[in-house]
Amino acid sequence: xxxxxxxxxxxxxxxxxxxxxxxxxxxxxxxxxxxxxxxxxxxxxxxxxxxxxxxxxxxxxxxxxxxxxxxxxxxxxxxxxxxxxxxxxxxxxxxxxxxxxxxxxxxxxxxxxxxxxxxxxxxxxxxxxxxxxxxxxxxxxxxxxxxxxxxxxxxxxxxxxxxxxx
Numbered sequence: 001x002x003x004x005x006x007x008x009x010x011x012x013x014x015x016x017x018x019x020x021x022x023x024x025x026x027x028x029x030x031x032x033x034x035x036x037x038x039x040x041x042x043x044x045x046x047x048x049x050x051x052x053x054x055x056x057x058x059x060x061x062x063x064x065x066x067x068x069x070x071x072x073x074x075x076x077x078x079x080x081x082x083x084x085x086x087x088x089x090x091x092x093x094x095x096x097x098x099x100x101x102x103x104x105x106x107x108x109x110x111x112x113x114x115x116x117x118x119x120x121x122x123x124x125x126x127x128x129x130x131x132x133x134x135x136x137x138x139x140x141x142x143x144x145x146x147x148x149x150x151x152x153x154x155x156x157x158x159x160x161x162x163x164x165x166x
Contacts, residue, residue, distance in 0.1 A: 003034045011037070102149055114142050118153060122160040135160050 008028040018034045099115040118138045143150035152163040
């Protein structure tokens with residue numbers, strides 16, 4: 001086992017039976033007690049490999065893919081919005097045409113608009129109390145000039161039904 005001379009920093013190899021006894025250093029001649037050197041401290045763990053930075057080419061590719069996804073989603077949402085608006089517009093046109101047929105082509109525009117609004121409310125599955133109140137008002141306005149048509153509307157607590165004749 002190795003021992004260390006405190007005077008000249010020499011490392012000496014001695015037998016185990018000399019531990020704890022005074023010995024002479026052959027290098028400097030000083031006397032010291034032979035104490036075994038502690039085991040060498042463990043080597044520090046190797047440094048982690050440096051992180052390789054992402055190349056600009058890869059970064060550009062990732063950005064392009066992400067932008068493509070965002071653009072695709074924006075186009076899909078826009079398309080759905082246009083379809084919903086077109087469907088809503090088509091339903092409005094159908095209601096207006098139906099109102100013209102029911103009231104006759106010579107009916108006043110205000111009466112057609114009133115019936116049109118009632119028909120749109122009748123298409124809804126569940127109405128708020130405010131919408132129900134509006135439907136009652138519209139039916140009363142329609143009853144002034146077209147009482148037979150107004151009687152075809154039944155207004156319940158949450159919905160409106162319309163009895164179609166044709």
